[in-house]
Amino acid sequence: MTKPVHVAVVGATGAVGQAMIDTLLRREFPFASLKLLASARSAGTVVEVRGEQLIVEEATPESFEGIDIALFSAGGDVSLRLAKEAVKRGALVIDNTSAFRMDPLVPLVVPEVNPKEIFKNQGIIANPNCSTIQMMVALYPIYREYGIRRIVVSTYQAASGAGQLAMDELRQTASAILVGENPVAKVLPVSKLEYHYPLAFNVLPQIDVFEANGYTKEEMKMVNETHKILNDARIEVTPTAARVPVMYGHSESIYIETDQPFEISDILRLLAHSPGLVLQDDPEHQVYPQALQAAGQFPVFVGRVRKDLFVKNGLSMWVVADNILKGAALNAVQIAEMWILQEGIGS
Amino acid sequence: MTKPVHVAVVGATGAVGQAMIDTLLRREFPFASLKLLASARSAGTVVEVRGEQLIVEEATPESFEGIDIALFSAGGDVSLRLAKEAVKRGALVIDNTSAFRMDPLVPLVVPEVNPKEIFKNQGIIANPNCSTIQMMVALYPIYREYGIRRIVVSTYQAASGAGQLAMDELRQTASAILVGENPVAKVLPVSKLEYHYPLAFNVLPQIDVFEANGYTKEEMKMVNETHKILNDARIEVTPTAARVPVMYGHSESIYIETDQPFEISDILRLLAHSPGLVLQDDPEHQVYPQALQAAGQFPVFVGRVRKDLFVKNGLSMWVVADNILKGAALNAVQIAEMWILQEGIGS
Structure with missing residues (x-):
């Protein structure tokens, strides 16, 4: 038996955030819940997911309570401010920004190339640059x-x-x-x-x-x-x-x-x-x-x-x-998929 | 004293042909007359040059009687068919097509690079490919x-x-x-x-x-x-x-x-x-x-x-x-300029 996985997308109203949501759906990612987060400016935006109206919330440290996987794509400053808050609350952060890519403690992962790095993470995994x-x-x-x-x-x-x-x-x-x-x-x-x-x-x-x-x-x-x-x-x-x-x-x-x-x-x-x-x-x-x-x-x-x-x-x-897909959203979702397979979470 | 120079543009209705005419004018090329030539299909087209209405004529071997310099840009097949006819009638052909570029008897010239090759021509000089x-x-x-x-x-x-x-x-x-x-x-x-x-x-x-x-x-x-x-x-x-x-x-x-x-x-x-x-x-x-x-x-x-x-x-x-300019028309006109300077022709 696996435990349900709760996912957050940070930067849900941006081009990559939207593609992250689409990609989770297209690949039938087994999330139990999906929380959409963004800056205060975009909070309140309504996004339809599987026919359901989801309201985008402002991303705060508390937003990550109960979240298992947080996909970040709201700019490097947001990642620097909130990624560790999410980790502190038990989430695995998969960060699409350049904030942590060259941090020696953060794996930089292309699943087709170095998937084993995923399991050396200390809470944050970085998505490389698209190119x-x-x-x-x-x-x-x-x-x-x-x-x-x-x-x-x-x-x-x-x-x-x-x-x-x-x-x-x-x-x-x-x-x-x-x-x-x-x-x-x-x-x-x-x-x-x-x-x-x-x-x-x-x-x-x-x-x-x-x-x-x-x-x-x-x-x-x-x-x-x-x-x-x-x-x-x-x-x-x-x-x-x-x-x-x-x-x-x-x-x-x-x-x-x-x-x-x-x-x-x-x-x-x-x-x-x-x-x-x-x-x-x-x-x-x-x-x-x-x-x-x-x-x-x-x-x-x-x-x-x-x-x-x-x-x-x-x-x-x-x-x-x-x-936007393999160069960003898909690569992040693939990392999440490998993580839950290994961890035995997911519905 | 220099003798007048009579110029023909072959392919005068095409993008490069038009640019050749413009470039001759912009650089005040000292032509005594300008003859516009093209395929039978385009013959009859009227092109305004220095306020004068020039009628495009069909290019035939006889078109080159009295021409000193013929700028060709009407496709390789036209060059193969007519360049030697123009040379036979005393014209220097500057050919913008790929027809003769690799012919060992034909100089391939970028005036900034190998201008001396211009004077080794046997009637035809090739313009290199734009790139x-x-x-x-x-x-x-x-x-x-x-x-x-x-x-x-x-x-x-x-x-x-x-x-x-x-x-x-x-x-x-x-x-x-x-x-x-x-x-x-x-x-x-x-x-x-x-x-x-x-x-x-x-x-x-x-x-x-x-x-x-x-x-x-x-x-x-x-x-x-x-x-x-x-x-x-x-x-x-x-x-x-x-x-x-x-x-x-x-x-x-x-x-x-x-x-x-x-x-x-x-x-x-x-x-x-x-x-x-x-x-x-x-x-x-x-x-x-x-x-x-x-x-x-x-x-x-x-x-x-x-x-x-x-x-x-x-x-x-x-x-x-x-x-279209340095990659074609201008390079051809520069070759013509160097040629007439050396030959002492031009008004």
Whole structure:
């Protein structure tokens, strides 16, 4: 017999919070109760879940009384303020923000890659950054079999990664340009910074703030999180993160060099049979991953897999996933699923 | 005294042909006469040039009688059929198609890189592919000073590179998606192939047809043309070419490894003082190249220049140019300008 599991979603009115609720339902997560939490500003919002009207409550330390699993996606400041309060009250926190990702006491988990880390948690488990997650799902099978010493990755990231306001702005600036008006941007690339640029019919080579070394925070996440997830700081990661006028679905152009030589047919077979991955690789029939097709889907899609023309152990590929699902909500729910299986909780 | 120069534009009604006419005017190219040529289908179209109504004529071998310089951009088949006819009649052909690019008897020229090749022509000079041109302008100063052994490039290419119909389709599919309709694609990624996908709010990792090695023809152009322009087949080029929902302006995420070590300050100084290049690199003030800003501009813009975090001679950068101007029309007109200067023709 298992005990019932009580779940809270913190940031329930945001793009990722909504997707967390949807994903819990789509995957028939066996929750006994679902509590929706958000900032005071969003409290009172009504969200329909399984035909039931749930009222979003303001998240306070006391909100977590009786909660077994709390999925956080309300910004790093909220996680910093409330995650430990939730843990103190007995909840497992699965945090989608960057607040605890590099904390050595907090596991950083992609279930297809390092699931055992889940059980080393001290109350908090961190969800990696969206652009890192899909790269890890695609590369891990190759890493395990051949080793990877080098990654050069350029991203084509969707507006949804910057939240609902960024999606609204993409829609507005696109509409303006289509009728010949001058678009005005106030959100992208980074709402809190001084300058804003339209994303519609444009590409913005800035995601998050710049660090002193000339890389953006988003790019440095891809370096540091890759090292932590694979527990291998020797991998030389060269990231460029750019935002493209897409609503959902991050695309990534990934070049790697493996330690061991490979046959391309073996790589394809490996990718075709790895968890969480769907191989879409048939150039003759123009089959390759596309953001529009990946939107709303759970898997990570990989295609355009090809041997380098010059470098012996070089390999290129194109990797696409729904950044709100596998890049955020789904990855968190998968962690929760593994946790309750192991703990024997859930109805 | 110089003799007057008579210019013809072949493909005058296309996106690049129109830009060739505009560029000749913007740069005050000293033509004595301008003849507009196109397929029989487009003949009769009226184009206004300097307030004068010019009637587009059908391009035939006889069209080139008395022409000194013929700018071709009407498709490879037209170039194959008519370029040599124009040469036979005394014209210098500057061909924007891929018809002659890899012909060992035809110079492949980026004026900022290998201008001397212009004067080795046997009647035809080829304009490189748009994605190669802007990469060459940005990399050549570094190549000359430090040597380059390795290029990993991912492109973010605009719809205009696939012609007017592709731009129309981007506009239509974007409008459809914005009002919640299902977009129908008939042009992109490659009009003559079987499957078509919407570009709006999507990324298409296919430009041109696939070759047997898994790379697209567009990607192989970046490899082969780089080798030919720099006259250096040792450079290991790893290209991924993708189309993004942008009208004008190709963006490129470029990673290189140089032969010689460098200081990043020296690289920045070099790029700031190289012909055809504008350095837009001030992360603190969010200054970096953007497609929307580059559209309609002549230079190649480079920014986000940064040292690799792991690889000693590694360097990343972001390069943007108007693919119709520097990527096609402007490059051709620059070749024509150098030619007439040397030949002493032009009014």
